[in-house]
Amino acid sequence: MALINEESTDRYDLREFRPQTDDQGAPDATTRAWMDAVGVGFHEPPESDEGAARMASHFIADQETFLGVYVNRPVVGSVDETWPAGTFTWFPKDLSWGDGSAVRTQAVSAVTVRPTERRRGILRRMMMHALERGVEEGYAVASLTASEGTIYRRFGFGCAIRERAVHVRRDRALPFLAPTTGTVVMVTTQWLADGVGPEVFARFHARTPGSMVRNTGTWPIVFGEFGPDGQKAKDVRAAVHRPEGSDEVDGYVTWRVVEGKTGEDTRVEIVDLVYTSDAAYLSLWEFLLSIDLNDVVVYKRSRLDDPIVAALADARSYDVDHEEDHVWLRVLDVAAVLESRPYAADGSLTIAVTDSLGHASGTYRLDVREARGTVTRLADDADVAGSDIALDVADLGALLIGSVSPVTLAAAGLLRAADPAVAVLLRAMLTPPRTPHGITYF
Ligand SMILES: CC(=O)SCCNC(=O)CCNC(=O)[C@H](O)C(C)(C)COP(=O)(O)OP(=O)(O)OC[C@H]1O[C@@H](n2cnc3c(N)ncnc32)[C@H](O)[C@@H]1OP(=O)(O)O
The missing domain is CATH 3.40.630.30 (Gcn5-related N-acetyltransferase (GNAT))
Structure with a gap:
């Protein structure tokens, strides 16, 4: 054109x-x-x-x-x-x-x-x-959530975490195969917004790989203070979970019910689901599935390995509507970002990083001892042939959270491993403390 x-x-x-x-x-x-x-x-x-x-x-x-x-x-x-x-x-x-x-x-x-x-x-x-x-x-790293999937790789961004939009049909979902624990009570969104909600999110964030802190403007939306149109959202409800015998809230959910037109499902749409324990996540889902006068529970921010699938009475009541990229990362300082993350296994390897914009180009040695990494910059250029691992900066960004495996990137032709065992070693080193879950757009 x-x-x-x-x-x-x-x-x-x-x-x-x-x-x-x-x-x-x-x-x-x-x-x-x-x-x-x-x-x-x-x-x-x-x-x-x-x-x-x-x-x-x-x-x-x-x-x-x-x-x-x-x-x-x-x-x-x-x-x-x-x-x-x-x-x-x-x-x-x-x-x-x-x-x-x-x-x-x-x-x-x-x-x-x-x-x-x-x-x-x-x-x-x-x-x-x-x-x-x-x-x-x-x-050390730039981040974004994208409107389209093909814009940002050329600038060195790689998709580090994906998300799923799912729905669960109520009629076949309950009872869960294992009993849940703790109690769920409904609260006002105002009570959540006044302190408990952000405090629960802070604990979710600390324990969840891939979580990003929230923009100031996200909070009024998740608590229904304003809808996406800037008007007061009167239809948002809230509930919290507490462990057995405890006063401390360890998870909350906000949602709205959207009535289907004739022939359509009436939906419970999750606005925000924040949990600091598996028990809270499971119980809040069980609660949502138990709300009468609707057909499905809809969640747009599901993680790829969702324990709800295993928990459901009929796993076929869970359906993925859509899966796409969530957070993209762009490494600017290889040593600083690799030294900032924890590791699950010890090991040493050399990594050649190519970067058309130059910020991260080079050959590096990563030594991990007792879960912490030390990075030595061996050369300004990427020694692709002489390194254990060679990859583009976008693919280094994709690996960072541990949600994308180096073995998978090798299979996709995006990561060259001198020996396949090195990709397996790097996968073990990068294994995150628990399943990554990003629930915040920005
Ligand atoms: C983090 C975020 O905010 S995500 C939101 C992104 N914004 C939107 O989607 C809003 C609607 N779209 C737009 O405003 C524009 O089309 C933009 C911002 C996506 C692109 O802006 P432009 O000024 O046209 O891009 P520009 O001319 O600088 O192109 C830069 C490169 O990106 C490519 N590109 C531009 N837009 C797109 C696209 N939508 N999809 C794929 N590639 C694209 C160009 O082909 C060009 O490639 P090259 O340099 O490798 O040859």
Whole structure:
């Protein structure tokens, strides 16, 4: 397809800035224009003034850095006079290794380019700038959740964790094959939001490989304070689980019931399911499946190895509707990220990393003793032929959480192992403390 607008090297101006609000809490003109442009990119209606003020306060709380790409000499009357043609943001976000430790990632979001300016290199320019700034700011890894599956590999991102949208038919699900323990009670969403909910999430995050901390703006949505449309969500309900004989909440669920039209299922849709024990996860599912006057329980953030399948009276009541990529990781500093994660087995191997953008290129030696890794940079270039393992930086990102196996990547032709046993060793070393589960989009 021909470019809609003529190519011109000085057509654009890239600007980096922090979101700002005035005395009344309203976003300043530059911030508001950036937000409106993001809305255009994602086909969302403009925010009300109240919604825009709330969102701007969240961006500031999350320490976001905005990029805007502006059209120089805009045509009179065009939106280019106020809105950037390209938008991009990054901010710090911890990724949990599941043993209580985490690595700070450069989280990337709100990537949009206006349709009239697409495929003219605006995304590439913003990404190059952001990753260079990420290196300057000391990030070992960048992260994102993607709108499409084929955009980000070219920039060195690999899909490190996948997720499933599932539904469970109620009529064949219960009783579970093994009895559950503890108690489930309904609570108000306000009570959860006031402290218990975020506190339970913090414990989930610490013990769950692949969990990412939440944006400030995620909390009001999971507790029904606002729906995705910015209006109060009156239909969100909540329940918590406590272990037998304990006052401490070890899991919660929020959900809404969506009534089916004639001939359609009525659905219990899980909004947020957060657990700090297997018992809590199981009991909350059992509770949801026991709610009368509906046909299915729907969950969009299921992990690949879901224990509910084994627990159900009839495992065929569980169906996967869709599976796709969840969190993508882009290694910026190989030594720092590999030294930040725990390991499940000792071992030593050399790894050659190719990176078309250069940030992670090199040959490295990873030595793991007593669950901690030490990385030595052996060469600036990737010694592909002389190393135990050779792979692209995107595939190193894919391996990081331990959800994707090096043996699988070798079978896919993406990882070269001098000896197949080395891929098996690396798989054992990278085994996460428990099944990775990401439940947070950003
Ligand atoms: C983390 C997030 O925010 S995910 C959200 C991403 N945004 C969206 O999906 C909103 C709708 N889409 C858009 O706004 C734009 O089309 C974008 C942001 C996806 C792409 O912006 P553009 O400025 O057109 O991309 P740009 O011209 O810089 O292209 C860079 C490269 O990506 C490729 N590319 C661009 N868009 C896509 C796409 N949708 N799918 C696959 N490849 C793509 C280009 O072919 C180009 O490849 P090359 O450099 O290897 O030759």
